[in-house]
Amino acid sequence: MIEITGVNKTYSNGFVALKDVNLTINKGEVFALLGPNGAGKTSLISAICGLVEPTSGTITVGGFDTRKDYRQARSLIGLVPQELFLEIFETVWSTMTYARGFFGKKDDPALYEQILKDLSLWDKKDTKIQALSGGMKRRVLIARALTNEPSVLFLDEPTAGVDVELRREMLEVVKNLQKRGTTVILTTHYIEEAEELADRVGIISGGEIKLVENKVDLMKRMGHKTLSLNLENKLDALPTDITQEGVSLSKDGTKILYSYKTGSNSGITSLLSNLKNAGIAFEDLDTEQSSLEEIFVTLVNQQ
Amino acid sequence: MNWIGLWTIYKKELQRTRRVLFQSVVSPVITTALYFVVFGSAIGSAVTTIDGVSYAQFIVPGLIMMALLANSFSAASSGIYFPKFIGSIYELLSAPISYVEITAGYVLAATTRALLIGGIIFGVALFFTPLPVLHPWWALVFSILVSFVFALFGFVVGLWASNFEQLGLLPTFVIAPLSFLGGVFYSISMLPPFWQTVTLFNPLVYMINGLRWAFFGITDVHPVWSMVVTLLFMILLFGVVAWIFKTGYKLRK
Numbered sequence: 001m002i003e004i005t006g007v008n009k010t011y012s013n014g015f016v017a018l019k020d021v022n023l024t025i026n027k028g029e030v031f032a033l034l035g036p037n038g039a040g041k042t043s044l045i046s047a048i049c050g051l052v053e054p055t056s057g058t059i060t061v062g063g064f065d066t067r068k069d070y071r072q073a074r075s076l077i078g079l080v081p082q083e084l085f086l087e088i089f090e091t092v093w094s095t096m097t098y099a100r101g102f103f104g105k106k107d108d109p110a111l112y113e114q115i116l117k118d119l120s121l122w123d124k125k126d127t128k129i130q131a132l133s134g135g136m137k138r139r140v141l142i143a144r145a146l147t148n149e150p151s152v153l154f155l156d157e158p159t160a161g162v163d164v165e166l167r168r169e170m171l172e173v174v175k176n177l178q179k180r181g182t183t184v185i186l187t188t189h190y191i192e193e194a195e196e197l198a199d200r201v202g203i204i205s206g207g208e209i210k211l212v213e214n215k216v217d218l219m220k221r222m223g224h225k226t227l228s229l230n231l232e233n234k235l236d237a238l239p240t241d242i243t244q245e246g247v248s249l250s251k252d253g254t255k256i257l258y259s260y261k262t263g264s265n266s267g268i269t270s271l272l273s274n275l276k277n278a279g280i281a282f283e284d285l286d287t288e289q290s291s292l293e294e295i296f297v298t299l300v301n302q303q
Numbered sequence: 304m305n306w307i308g309l310w311t312i313y314k315k316e317l318q319r320t321r322r323v324l325f326q327s328v329v330s331p332v333i334t335t336a337l338y339f340v341v342f343g344s345a346i347g348s349a350v351t352t353i354d355g356v357s358y359a360q361f362i363v364p365g366l367i368m369m370a371l372l373a374n375s376f377s378a379a380s381s382g383i384y385f386p387k388f389i390g391s392i393y394e395l396l397s398a399p400i401s402y403v404e405i406t407a408g409y410v411l412a413a414t415t416r417a418l419l420i421g422g423i424i425f426g427v428a429l430f431f432t433p434l435p436v437l438h439p440w441w442a443l444v445f446s447i448l449v450s451f452v453f454a455l456f457g458f459v460v461g462l463w464a465s466n467f468e469q470l471g472l473l474p475t476f477v478i479a480p481l482s483f484l485g486g487v488f489y490s491i492s493m494l495p496p497f498w499q500t501v502t503l504f505n506p507l508v509y510m511i512n513g514l515r516w517a518f519f520g521i522t523d524v525h526p527v528w529s530m531v532v533t534l535l536f537m538i539l540l541f542g543v544v545a546w547i548f549k550t551g552y553k554l555r556k
Binding site for chain 1: 305306307308310311312314319322328372385386390391392393394395396397398399401441463483556
């Protein structure tokens with residue numbers, strides 16, 4: 001759906017925001033772009049959407065070059081910016097009609113009604129933007145981006161500074177769009193979101209794409225699981241015959257912890273039988289998977 | 304061509320005018336009425352006539368022109384500056400709309416707004432003095448052209464300005480003084496010869512006198528020159544706008 005080839009961006013103040021970015025976004029996928037602040041996430045999105053002119057390289061959206069065929073390329077795109085860029089004296093409804101109008105599409109009240117209802121904004125349709133709370137304004141930004149029925153939706157940190165409930169709702173919106181076949185590109189700090197929504201994850205740091213991988217594969221590859229066994233009786237030290245790598249005793253002596261990589265040869269079976277032989281009984285067990293966040297921190301630190 | 308996009312910008316700008324109705328329409332009317340009271344009635348009674356036209360009549364085209372200049376300029380400059388300032392310009396930049404369409408939307412809306420105000424001022428003036436207009440079509444053509452040129456000018460300044468101070472720079476320090484010195488309230492033939500020559504370098508003299516000629520057939524400069532200067536201004540501004548868009552200057556980083 002989107003093809004980014006050799007894109008560089010150096011701002012007029014000399015700041016290099018993007019370095020030779022190559023990236024393909026597939027049709028219908030949810031792609032999460034992760035990276036620390038100032039990594040180039042917004043610059044990359046802005047370059048695709050036409051807000052920033054790349055210094056070099058080409059970008060196509062749905063096969064249309066974003067410079068030569070900008071009309072066709074941009075017609076496919078909906079953009080939800082990070083900041084609350086709204087004209088505060090306008091009503092929610094007029095914001096919607098203008099947004100669609102700019103895209104050269106005929107007014108469609110039924111569509112606006114649907115969008116506003118989906119985003120729990122329907123009762124606010126005649127309210128001026130200035131009277132809305134921050135969370136509501138963010139919904140308006142999303143509503144506005146949907147008015148041109150985009151095939152690709154960009155969400156630039158959609159849940160930054162948003163309460164839990166709204167965050168839930170937004171995740172629902174993304175899931176619904178995904179069901180309808182809309183391609184969604186999402187940048188976020190909240191790795192749980194990427195973990196929950198994304199099909200693929202891209203990690204950008206210092207203007208370079210460090211890694212693009214299927215989320216499940218990435219978590220499998222980088223993910224460690226921790227098995228914790230709650231002991232019936234406290235131990236002062238691990239029995240000497242338990243020598244398996246990755247096994248440790250918690251500080252208070254109530255748990256045995258085992259860190260392992262998922263897959264076959266996890267070593268769980270041998271650990272459990274060894275414990276049984278040593279006469280150690282446990283009352284409960286628990287496994288925990290390392291999150292994308294930990295993976296992300298590890299990856300960024302590695303570079 | 305994204306006609307709906309252009310029309311949306313135009314409509315949105317005029318709705319903005321309606322929202323700030325008092326500031327944008329009522330206040331120029333009050334200002335004009337005050338000019339009439341002070342200059343038309345109080346001082347005008349001492350001046351009697353200029354080239355056979357009563358002083359109250361004489362100042363009408365100048366006042367209209369002054370309103371057209373100021374309002375078309377400020378409507379277009381603030382129209383493009385505010386979205387830039389608050390960031391909502393992203394909407395236009397990410398939409399399938401060309402620079403020409405964006406400019407046309409803002410400039411035509413500002414032209415319309417200025418003409419509305421010009422029309423209202425004409426209406427207000429009728430309360431103070433009879434106004435038989437000699438060449439109504441020329442008056443209209445001239446008003447449209449000048450409003451359009453200054454809307455274009457305002458648009459360029461709105462694009463260029465990176466803070467409110469810069470936005471207010473031209474109206475305060477260039478347009479207002481030049482229109483006051485451009486013969487709104489006097490015929491330049493009343494000036495000493497040296498200042499008459501200096502005044503001829505003020506482009507607004509040509510615009511104000513152009514409209515006065517259309518109204519009463521009297522002018523300090525030949526109407527052809529009025530037209531030529533206005534058109535030259537327009538060509539110059541088209542050039543600036545084309546250059547701005549070629550470089551993406553100040554809009555796309």
